[in-house]
Amino acid sequence: MKTNLASAQGISSSRYKLSLSEAIQFAKSQNKWVQAAITAENAAAEDRQDAYNAALPAVNASASYQRFSDLTLFTNGLEQSTTGPRKPTPNAAALGVDALFNIYSGGRQRALQSEQDARLKLAELNSQDQAGNIALQTATQYLELVRLNDLHKFIQDQLKRAQTRLSNINSLYKNQKVTRSDVLRAEVMLSNVELTLEQNENDIIIANQKLNVLMNLPDSVSILPADSAGMPKPEITVLLPLLEETEAASYAIQKSGQNIQVQRARVRSIQSNSMPSLSFYTAYGLNYPNYLFFPPIDQAYTIGFVGLRAQYGISSLYHNKSKIAASQLRVQELQLQQQAVADNVRVEANAHYIKYREALNRIRVNERSVAQARENYRIVSTKYFNQLALLTDLLDADNLYQESRFNLIRAQTDALAIYYRLLYTSGKL
Structure with missing residues (x-):
């Protein structure tokens, strides 16, 4: 199905029949917002790798060459001067390699790596959250298209x-059994139904375009829902495990946790500024001419060294104090925010559960209402054409029958929409 839909990018007009699950899976893989989130995740992975690469030695290679002009010497102010070549040679060159390896820096490197680990996990959660959000939008728009298509049949x-x-x-009017007002009312009713049909057809086109955008398809592609509003609904007991897992699996709560990890890594990084650092460094090079002796000698030489360098910033004792306190307070702030997010998610999940149970009950009630309204319309229609009821009663019965069918479709699609919102809230979509 994905291959067929992907090929639709080059087709001017196409019609595809899709189930709800197929539409969701395609949108999660092809939507532009999801692709952007995946790109950001890949960038975070490169940042993480860069943090780990920073622990490797820093190696530099350098080369230089100089050609000096003649040397001019002045005596007695600037009145007398002599000029001659630079000793021992007017040429100078150097070629060397140096390396620096951090042995200890107070945990700064590990803190950076921990921060980038948390940022990568946060980027992964953002990708999953974005995919879940797009899946929810796709499910909602698909169900809206289902509702409009079913309404189209009812209006027809x-x-x-x-x-x-x-x-x-x-016919009754020609036989002088009804008045002209009945004919006019019936014509007005027919015109209103025709307008409703036109409005519904336009709504279908708009809903289809919105679904195409979510699935990254051309506007010319027409999606035909393979599922109907009467598709099987999950039992209410299926939702209980989702409620239990919400606080652990919710995207919002998980992202709050990773933000806390990022801030804790920053605290450790700031604290490392108050610690001494120790590094190993070495260099080796070829130099010309030889300035190690006096007078300098016109010859090239090589020399190298190894050593240790220790540093401690005394000013960090008073510069870092407020920085550390501020960063620790931000950790507490994020922890409180996570608790608030968890409360909101729990309330939202419980609300979806209650509303889903209500929606299932509404479906059962509306199913009975449709059957009752259908029978009522049949009875009133028979009475009218037997001159035992008014046209107003017949039109009211027709509207009641139509409204009961609309309400049933709305209740069925609303129940599925609530179910998918709960799936997203619990991090399962």
Whole structure:
């Protein structure tokens, strides 16, 4: 299915039949926001690798060459001067390699690595969160398209009833059994249904375009939902494990936890500024001419060294105090924010659970209402054409039947939308 949809990018107009799960999976892999989040995750992985590479020795190679001009010497102020070549040679050159390796820096390197580890995990969570959010939007838009398509069928049925009713009323009017006002009312009803049908068709086009954007497809592609509003709904017991796992699996809570890890790594990095550092360094090079002796000798020489360098910033004793306190307070701030996020997520998940249970009950009630409204319309229609009821009663019965069918479809799609919102809230979408 993914291959077929991907090839649609080069097709001017296409129609594809997709199930809800297929639409979600395709959107999670092709949506531009998801791809951007994955790109950011790859960048975070490179930043993490760079942090680990920083622990490797720093090696530099250098080379230089100088050609000196003649040397001019002045005596007695600037009145007398003599000029001659630079001794021992007017040429100078150097070629060397030096290396520096950090042995201990108070834990600064490990703190940087820990921070980048947490940032990478945060980027991964952002990618998962973005994919889940797009999946939720896709499910919501798909269900909206399902609802509109089902409504389209119902409106077409109502249009046929209105056309048949107008034809029958015209026959009754010709036989002088009904008044002209009944004919006019039936015509107005037919016009209203035609307008409703046009509005619904336009809504389908708009909903399809929104779904195409989420799935990164051309506007010319038409999606035909393979699932209907009457698809099986999960039992209420299926949602209980989701509630139990929400605080551990929620994207928002997990991201809050990683932000805390990032800030803790920053605290350790700032604290390392108050610690001494020890590094190993070495160099080896070829130099010309030889300035190690006096007078200098016109010859090249090589020499190298190894050594240890220790440093301690005394000023860090008073410069770092407020920095450390501020960073520790930010850790406490993020911990409180995580607790607040956990509270909100728990309340939201419980609300979805309650609303889903309500939606299932609403479906059962609306199913009975549709059956009752259908039978009511049949009875009132029979009475009207037997001159035992008014046209107003018939039109009201028709509207009631149509509204009950609309309400059933809305209840069915709302239940599935709530279920997918709970999946996203619990980090399972």
